[in-house]
Amino acid sequence: MNRPATIADVARLAGWSIATVSRHVNGAGKVSPEAAAAIQRSIEELGYVPSASARGLVSQQTGMIGLVLPAVRDESPVVESNNLVEYDAQTATQIAEVCHSYQNDIIRGAESAAWEIGHAITIAAVRDPEANSRVRDMASRVDGLVVVGDAVEANLLTHLARRVPVVLVDSTRHESIHDYVDSADAVGAGLLAQHLVEEHGVTQLVFVAGTSLTAVERRCFTVLERLGATLLQVSDATASEPEVVAALVQRREDTGRLGLVCSSDELGVRVLRLAEQAGLSVPDDAAITGFDDCRIGRAAKPRLTSVRQAPLDLGALAVEALQRRLSNPQSEPQHYEVPITVVVRESCGAHSTSPPVSA
Incomplete structure (x- = not known):
């Protein structure tokens, strides 16, 4: 057969009516086991492919x-x-x-x-x-x-x-x-904060994000704010970096050991560099964590603690x-x-991996 097989061809070979074949193909009604088996053999023998538009007329769906x-x-x-x-x-x-x-x-x-x-x-x-x-x-x-x-x-x-x-x-x-x-990103942010405070003696939590908070960042900051965290927003422009460095120095002088929870690994690596410019030792003076568990965080020195999403x-x-x-x-x-996974690495002073945590 040089042309594509049609539903009529399937019906003719199977020995059943076009209506019965249509019900079987579109799942639009009951078909006896004998009819279903004969129709399926015919479909496979002829290489019949049902028309998507025809199925849509029956199911009222576009696929x-x-x-x-x-x-x-x-x-x-x-x-x-x-x-x-x-x-x-x-x-x-x-x-x-x-x-x-x-x-x-x-x-x-x-x-x-x-x-x-x-x-x-x-x-x-x-x-x-x-x-x-x-x-x-x-x-x-x-x-x-x-x-x-x-x-x-x-x-x-x-x-x-x-x-x-x-x-x-x-x-x-x-x-x-x-x-x-x-x-469960907010759960991840909370677990990061808990780890920094309880395991590494962080006295001031800071959530670091961009100038316009995303939905995920808002959820995370809501959790961290309840734990006493402040917000540090970092512009994409490098011209703003001296201000960020000054803010890091000020927070270090005011509060003791910092715990910086960054909203992405990309931002976390950038903050590692800015902390270095501020004269802060990581993780001794400031513990820094990221989010998303990207390769860039795993390539950093020290490697970033992060939240792995799915x-x-x-x-x-x-x-x-x-x-x-x-x-x-x-x-x-x-x-x-x-669920998410919190992965603990050297940027907060430890190297281990926590189990998956579900909200």
């Missing part, structure tokens, strides 16, 4: 899931101190790729889970508000949306949720009205949550949480 993410910055981490990190240009590029692989792993996890349920993923990276029209268009062509971070404005999310199910991942956007997936699991769990929502549209919104 597509939309994945919306904030665009990742293009800047690579820069570390200038020879005493902290040593790697050539090729390794530096690999490190940058690993540190930016968080979203890539979410995509991989989502694609794997979607494949298991017979769906495909279509992806949009949102760089600016003008992308809202493209997100609306995507919502009209998919069965549901997985939205990572704060890639979509809150009012648009509310509008989209009236049309298709929406699952949020690591977002601040109205968790109470959407299914929501995140990591972005593959985040992506997969988000798709599974969306599938549950499609199967049961009227159920209450659910919150799903992925």
Whole structure:
């Protein structure tokens, strides 16, 4: 047969009606075991592939899931101190790729889970508000949306949720009205703080983050603030670094031994260099920890204590949550949480690994 096999060809070879074959292929009704076996043999013999559009007419689904993410910055981490990190240009590029692989792993996890349920993923990276029209268009062509971070404005999310199910991942956007997936990152921050205070005699906790706190950073600081931590925000601009150095010196003079919980390993390595410029010895004067357990933190001297997340699991769990929502549209919104692992290294004065901790 030179042309693709049709459902009529399958019905003719199997000896059953087109309607019976259609019910078997689309799962739209009961088929006897004898009919199912004959139809399946015919499908395999003819190499028949059901039409996606035809299946969509029966199931009222497109077979597509939309994945919306904030665009990742293009800047690579820069570390200038020879005493902290040593790697050539090729390794530096690999490190940058690993540190930016968080979203890539979410995509991989989502694609794997979607494949298991017979769906495909279509992806949009949102760089600016003008992308809202493209997100609306995507919502009209998919069965549901997985939205990572704060890639979509809150009012648009509310509008989209009236049309298709929406699952949020690591977002601040109205968790109470959407299914929501995140990591136990705040638990990790609390465990880091507890380790620094109880095991290493830290007298002042400082949470170090960027100038605009992300959803994850807000959750972590909420936990750390209850433990007495202050907030030190670091600009991406190197011109601000003298101010950061001065702030580190001041905190050291005011409080004794510092414990710096940085919101990323990239920032943690940068703070290692700034601490060096401030005349602080790590880990003797200041214990420094990171987040995400990137290769750059493991290459630092001393190596960074960090929180290891599971972005593959985040992506997969988000798709599974969306599938549950499609199967049961009227159920209450659910919150799903992925466990984390705290990895203790020399930057806080020890070298060991803690077990996974789940919220």
